[in-house]
Amino acid sequence: MVEQAKMSVLLVLPIVLPLLAAALAIIAYNHRTLQRIVAVGALIAVVADSAFLLVAVERDGVQSVQMGAWPAPLGITLVVDMFSALMLVISMVTVLSVLIYAIGQPGVDHDQPVFHPVYLVMTAGVALSFTTGDLFNLFVAYEITLAASYVLITLGGRREQIRSGMTYIIINLLASTLFVVGIAWVYAATGTVNMADLAVKIAQLPSGTQTALSMFLLVVFGIKAAIFPLFFWLPDSYPTARMPVTAVFAGLLTKVGVYSIIRTQTLLFPQNRPSTILLVCAGLTMAIGVLGAIAQNDMKRILSFHIVSQIGYMILGLGLFSVAGVAGTVFFIFHQIPVKTALFLATGLVEQSTGSTALSKVGGMIRRTPLVAGLFLLAALSLAGIPPFSGFVGKLGIIQAGFGAGEYAIVGVSLVVSLLTLFSMIKIWNGVFLGTPEDPTLRLASATSEERLSTPVLMRGATVALVGVTLAIALFAGTLFDLSERAAQGLLDPSAYIQQVLG
Amino acid sequence: MTPRRSVILDLCVQAEFHTLLLLSLYLLFAGHNQPGGGFAGGLVASCAFGLRYVAGGSSALSRSISIPATTFLGVGMLFAILTGCVSLLTGHEFLESAIFSADLMVLGTVKTSSVLFFDIGVYLVVLGMALLLLEQLGGADGTDPDEVQP
DSSP, rough: HHHHHHHHHHHHHHHHHHHHHHHHHHHHHOOHHHHHHHHHHHHHHHHHHHHHHHHHHHHHHHHHEEGGGTTTTTSEEEOOOHHHHHHHHHHHHHHHHHHHHHHHTTTTSSSOTHHHHHHHHHHHHHHHHHHBBBBBHHHHHHHHHHHHHHHHHHTOHHHHHHHHHHHHHHHHHHHHHHHHHHHHHHHOOOOOOOOHHHHHHHHSOOHHHHHHHHHHHHHHHHHHOOOOTTTTTTHHHHGOOOOHHHHHHIIIIHHHHHHHHHHHHHSSOOOOOOOOHHHHHHHHHHHHHHHHHTTOBBBBHHHHOOOOHHHHHHHHHHHHTSSHHHHHHHHHHHHHHHHHHHHHHHHHHHHHHHSSSSSTTTOHHHHHHHHHHHHHHHHHHHHHOOSSSSHHHHHHHHHHHHHHOOHHHHHHHHHHHHHHHHHHHHIIIEEEESSSSSSSSSSSHHHHHHHOOOOHHHHHHHHHHHHHHHHHHHHTHHHHHHHHHHHHHHHTHHHHHHHHHOO | OOOOOOHHHHHHHHHHHHHHHHHHHHHHTTTSSSSOOOOHHHHHHHHHHHHHHHHHHHHHHHOOOOOHHHHHHHHHHHHHHHHHHHHTTSSSSSOOEEEEEOOOGOOOEEETTTTHHHHHHHHHHHHHHHHHHHHTTTTSOOOOTOOOBB
């Protein structure tokens, strides 16, 4: 009884605390210091709470609570299994680091009284997406996240932000509309939107209906996750936002889409052999993303295309539908969230000290700011999957699973993509950190004093912390991979999940 | 040319303003078992302030309400979330509702539920949102193109 009461509290806190803090932050509209204290305090508490949840799930298995005490198929259930708990921990750590970075960066939260409330609401939305056990509630979580992200992406209101913000809003409204239509179809076919209940009832539908629902939801989440051919909006809209916003979107929002794909494809439409359509999508996403990245000449745009490319690996692991493959995917997402964010934060440090991220304009950063160069290098090598960094472990897991399933073609593609990723990271390295700046009008070129190049300590500190997290992932890769394997077993055999929710 | 204030509209709005606010409160309290609720009530209250804005521009709006719109938003959110937390603190599930009844002499026995407090939060959020819209889109930077001279 006490255990259950404690669990009810632990499970709702990641959603309630950020919302509560958002309410306080909006009341303290013009008191920036107060807003900062509330926001940072709430997120630290959420990080601690998610860590407790992870421990509880590790010890006692899947946890759930029925909100408002309405029983399962009728009410809204919050469920945390190993997969959700892992995602929750890493995303909350990332959200906290980016918040501290944003507080450090001049002009991000300072001139924008809405930044903290909106950022906290987005955090609550992300946490709800990871913990909800109800398809319609997942839609609500998406809307909370998206409504906040619309504000964040256009924060500052520069011309190109508004233009690409429009693309972002329209594409997401379209996806949301499709999502509601999809939920209506699911409800029409089964009479329920509780995911555990759906897992039982969808299995009884004719296979044609199952395929239609499965593909429809795949398209909806595919737009959010930016998989081929639905990725075009991402490299266009992400780079225009302020750097902390771009960083947190890059690290988290597409991963929420991937999470939903994995959750629905494994729980609602289970398979026991590799899914050709997912593997083909994965291959094309990887290849097109990395080719797009190679064609770019700006750090932010290169990295934005890499978001797309890396999504391909996650879909590849899922598409294999084996414990090894899905475990690889879980680990890969776990590593990808902080790495991707750290890369953008390091890019932000470059932009902050030079005023540009164009490869042709910036140069010679390694002599001027060796710390930034080092941070970028560590994150970039991890992204490219060089041993002993965390990306290597994730990719190795996925590729081994691919060999195990006999899918040699897709494994070949992923290896080539890995090389090309390394190539484009080297391109950034050569352009930005080595060489000399070609544009003498930049601050960097004309700067003689050290203070012009220096960046606020909070910005650097947050980046160092996040790169530290990625190194810790590499260090504890064994333990984390074990947890990922347990997460994958839970995903592929959801009986414990269903049992826990429906009782 | 400075637009002139319409006397008819002005008087109608003055007559309607408080009636609308009262109606919004009725909807708020009736909401649990009858048509209405926090959202509908909040919209009606927003209409009342919207009419004030239409009749007299943003200066009339700011004269009729001195609390910042963001405070409405924040307090509303606090109300709604804390309602959920109260049940959590008393050992029930998040957002679990409870029913109270009280004997209010002349009014007889009145039954209400904790959902009412959640609804009050929704009411305030909707109202705050509408006020914020009027404030932001209606020229809060001091250059109100529609400012109407009395």
